[in-house]
Amino acid sequence: MPSAALERAKFLVWLAAIVAASWLSDAAWLAAGLGLVLLAAGRAVFRLTRRALLATLAFTGTVSLTYAAWFWWQQDALPLDWLVTVNLRVLLMALLTFLFIERTNLFLALGFSRRLSFLLVLAVSQSLALRRTLDEFRQGLDSRALVRVGLRDRYRAAARAAGWLFDRALANAHESARAMQSRGMFR
Amino acid sequence: MIEVAGLHHDYGGQPSLVDIAFTLAPGEKVVLLGSNGCGKSTLLKILDGLIAAKSGRVDYDGQAVSPSTLKQPDWRRRFRREVALLFQNPDVMLFNPSVYDEIAFGPRQMELDDVDARVRHWAGLVGVTEFLDRPPFTLSGGEKQRVALAALLALEPRLLLLDEPAAALDPRATGWLVDFLADLPVTLLVTTHNLGLAPELGQRALVLGEDHRLLHDGDIEPFLADTERLIAANLAHVHRHRHGGLEHRHWHGHDWQ
Ligand SMILES: Nc1ncnc2c1ncn2[C@@H]1O[C@H](COP(=O)(O)OP(=O)(O)OP(=O)(O)O)[C@@H](O)[C@H]1O
Ligand SMILES: [Mg+2]
Numbered sequence: 394m395p396s397a398a399l400e401r402a403k404f405l406v407w408l409a410a411i412v413a414a415s416w417l418s419d420a421a422w423l424a425a426g427l428g429l430v431l432l433a434a435g436r437a438v439f440r441l442t443r444r445a446l447l448a449t450l451a452f453t454g455t456v457s458l459t460y461a462a463w464f465w466w467q468q469d470a471l472p473l474d475w476l477v478t479v480n481l482r483v484l485l486m487a488l489l490t491f492l493f494i495e496r497t498n499l500f501l502a503l504g505f506s507r508r509l510s511f512l513l514v515l516a517v518s519q520s521l522a523l524r525r526t527l528d529e530f531r532q533g534l535d536s537r538a539l540v541r542v543g544l545r546d547r548y549r550a551a552a553r554a555a556g557w558l559f560d561r562a563l564a565n566a567h568e569s570a571r572a573m574q575s576r577g578m579f580r
Numbered sequence: 581m582i583e584v585a586g587l588h589h590d591y592g593g594q595p596s597l598v599d600i601a602f603t604l605a606p607g608e609k610v611v612l613l614g615s616n617g618c619g620k621s622t623l624l625k626i627l628d629g630l631i632a633a634k635s636g637r638v639d640y641d642g643q644a645v646s647p648s649t650l651k652q653p654d655w656r657r658r659f660r661r662e663v664a665l666l667f668q669n670p671d672v673m674l675f676n677p678s679v680y681d682e683i684a685f686g687p688r689q690m691e692l693d694d695v696d697a698r699v700r701h702w703a704g705l706v707g708v709t710e711f712l713d714r715p716p717f718t719l720s721g722g723e724k725q726r727v728a729l730a731a732l733l734a735l736e737p738r739l740l741l742l743d744e745p746a747a748a749l750d751p752r753a754t755g756w757l758v759d760f761l762a763d764l765p766v767t768l769l770v771t772t773h774n775l776g777l778a779p780e781l782g783q784r785a786l787v788l789g790e791d792h793r794l795l796h797d798g799d800i801e802p803f804l805a806d807t808e809r810l811i812a813a814n815l816a817h818v819h820r821h822r823h824g825g826l827e828h829r830h831w832h833g834h835d836w837q
């Protein structure tokens with residue numbers, strides 16, 4: 394059973410590390426930080442790295458490409474340092490966060506603040522409900538598919554699920570805000 | 581037709597079905613009763629091969645049903661054609677651009693040449709002809725449920741699994757559904773927690789208790805007359821009633837929730 398104090402300490406370490414990572418502008422230091430985190434991840438290192446890369450690829454990929462294109466168009470040298478630093482930083486932050494979430498009992502870590510705990514409960518329950526709903530939509534399509542479902546139907550079902558979830562999320566956001574207000578938040 | 585033995589299921593350690601065993605014979609109409617969260621929807625999804633039970637087996641005409649056996653194309657084609665599940669939330673099974681396409685979805689996969697006739701036939705029987713051109717998501721809950729039903733029936737399944745089909749229906753539509761299902765030449769398993777409706781839907785009841793075990797399998801009438809067991813299944817309860825100045829307590833089941 395992890396103790397609340399230990400979990401809170403992990404939270405503070407994570408917070409400090411995130412702040413540090415966003416201040417450091419020296420690629421060497423960032424790389425060193427990345428090395429430390431990878432070491433700390435132990436056996437989970439490949440799984441976590443893969444997840445962090447997938448999660449950040451869209452962002453860093455777009456940003457890097459846009460900058461590279463911009464500088465190439467300006468006939469300037471590529472700002473290699475800058476690109477390396479940004480990519481290292483984003484990857485480091487993502488890895489830190491994934492590692493933190495995996496190794497910490499968030500409910501204990503945030504237990505010191507009623508407000509943070511409350512937000513955490515909201516976030517977790519929303520994401521569980523979201524996952525359940527997405528499962529149900531997948532099952533709905535599966536149950537009606539006599540043959541392997543084609544791309545078009547998959548796309549339609551996904552779009553429908555997204556539309557449904559969007560409506561729900563809007564309604565839920567209103568409800569949640571009202572519920573939190575009635576319990577004394579936002580004052 | 582369906583044979584279930586030693587079925588267990590849990591979601592992340594929380595049991596939702598414990599040691600379930602029963603059989604369904606062709607042509608039977610059976611009601612699955614149970615209070616909220618006792619595992620009715622989970623059981624139907626396992627019977628439809630959508631989720632894999634943690635242990636135990638489900639056979640349909642002697643062949644094992646599970647997400648993995650249904651990867652086999654011939655078996656999938658036959659099973660999905662003959663067994664249909666109406667989800668508790670019909671939204672999750674409606675994704676076509678119009679009600680017409682929704683009902684045609686199954687027949688088109690079978691590459692039948694009477695798709696149009698089938699669509700119009702079942703739309704008429706279920707009473708959704710006037711919505712054929714509308715996108716399903718713009719309909720009301722009860723209308724969606726009927727569209728989903730028509731979409732399933734267009735394949736003329738042998739076994740129909742219905743999860744709370746009356747929950748979104750008004751009394752008139754419910755009366756219609758009861759008569760409609762009684763005349764339908766299919767094997768039927770329907771869930772409900774509406775005790776008033778249950779005996780209209782089938783003669784045999786399967787009752788899931790709050791411990792997620794099968795509490796009763798047999799004739800429905802004696803079960804409904806057994807107050808102790810109704811309370812044990814959390815299908816009836818005691819609460820106060822106020823009539824004018826008088827107040828008294830007695831048990832009862834709630835027909836409409
Ligand atoms: N996708 C899921 N993930 C986790 N738990 C689930 C999931 N689906 C259902 N459960 C849990 O499993 C139990 C049985 O759920 P199920 O939906 O089968 O009940 P039910 O009898 O259909 O209830 P209701 O009458 O409310 O429809 C419940 O405790 C529910 O919270
Ligand atoms: Mg249910």
